[in-house]
Amino acid sequence: MDIQTYNPSEVTFPESVTKVLIVNNALPQPADVGYEYTLMGTKQDTCRALADSALFDACRSLGKSIVEADYFDDVLLYHYATRNDSIYYSDVKLLPEQIVSLCEETGTGAVISFDRLLFNMEKDVFAFPEGYLMGNIKVEIGGVVRCYLPGRSNPLATVFINDSIFWNESADNLSILKYVLPDANTALRTAGQYIGAKVYINFVPHWVNESRWYYNGMGSRWKEAAAYTSGQKWNYAVERWNSIYKNAKDWKGQAKSASNLALCYEMEGKLEVAQEWATKSYDLFKKNVGDDNSNTKLLKIYVGALQDRIRSDKKLNMQFGED
Template identity: 30%
Template sequence: MNKTISLIAIVTGLVLTSCGSLQTISFEQLQAADVSFPDAVRNVAVVNNMPAYKVGDSHDVISMELKGDGKTAAEALAEEIANANYFEQVIICDSALRGQDTELREDVMLTQDEVQKLAADLGVDLIFSFDRLDIHTKRGALFIDTFDGGFSVDAVDGIVAPVIRIYIPSRERPMLSFSKQDTISWEIEPTLSDKKIVKEASEYAATMPVNYLLPHWREVSRFYFDGGNVRMRDAGVYVRENNWDSAFELWKQIYDKGKGRQKMRAAFNIGLYYEMKDNPATAIEWVEKADKLAKAGTTEATVIAFYLLKLKERQVQLPQLNIQMNRFKDNF
């Protein structure tokens, strides 16, 4: 991780000081989830398995231990999952399953009998159970961007820690559990209360597991070389018009007939072309050709090293993504 961060910093610094021939492009790229669900899982439910906690309206909100709102969290999680368009149907059961408990019980796992009954009643193959949500507040700071730089203001940081378990009827234990922490901040102002913090933290907690659980789109940025000769400039125009095949034809001509730096830059750009075609293996081959032509210690060599790292990460991820998206193959 430290190597990646330092390389990003180096590349950014070099780009800021390099000539205008190095350009950037951003695009949405589908990312694999950390977990994979069987293709047979088509209909899912989100249930609220948290006790109903009482929420006050206190404005003394620093250093508080709060509990999330299960109904709000379950509804928000169902909406997040539905918006991902991965399952055929997402059903919400936001009434507290623990509403009839005579004693307040926290973080209770569903029994297999409960899972089977819920699955049968709701007509689903899998259940997301929102089981716990702890919120710890402390003093913090928010940075406000302005045209002249920005400034910090006093804030309340809320450490949000949800527990979400996933069940299928055929198993006695959860299929998997999601338990992570993240922080959300609020500017300190007169209307800020624990009621507001609980509501917004509960909504925020629902966004935390979605990228972990489901394939998702993420904006990525890439470098490409532009300029230097007429064909390279024309190819750059094609890139900005999203006409990648025409850009490739010009880059290939430059690579076949060119030498040295122009040949290296064309090879690098052809690697980007193949990444856009979701073919990271061929992209790596071309960027490695560029690497052999690049002079050590140059901006180009650093950019190439950075790009090879990203392409190899994509190559590792792509088989898992293909498995996860296999359920849609009959739709095309």
């Protein structure tokens, strides 16, 4: 079954920070840098790709994702240049006096800045003997995002970006392929939007999709308990799985029902209790079938996941100013 877990951000802001400013402190790479286009085995020497809009899209996408997380009171996007050099590949931090000026100008308490963002795009179009064309685009994204607070000489946090995005399409001819594959500028802009929407998790609490499972068994009691579990009626499911665990005639019934109890308690938010039951299940599997058994390995992962959730909850409480 699929579940969503709420996770803390990597960066913890002071409670006083209720508004943040997104800044583009990166310089766009030249149009003739970082783009290689191969057409039917021949590299094209006239290809160009503009990265200016991609940088802005990355900032806007980051700001939009942070807004949707509903953690800060307000998120602003700074529209003016912050650098006066021309070395596009350099990683340049914002100066402490710049941070103070930006925060005073915008009424924000922190700055999140793209200090470097570079793209490397490879496009390859080739023909198959069957008579159709294939087009591939790969955009590699590398950069640095930092978080700054006024009054600090060093950044609050630094996030290094290293990711990629792909396109793969086929068509009967080049004219049709141009419609289904993005052009160079659009590909860069999409890459910027992608990385902004992905890096946001470092700065705000966020939801993550995860998978869980529960064991089925023969007999009316197992089917009844499974029905309550699949219907997410956790209090009834706990009662049934507890009964099955206590009355199990072999270790395997105990191990499976203990794992199911761990799931039910996790869904009720009782993570410490869930960890205890998952550990019981893991110990039973390990004792009876060994470390290499798939169930033992699965329960070991689950115990670790619950331990991570317990630690995450403590960090979440701190980020939301709760005890």
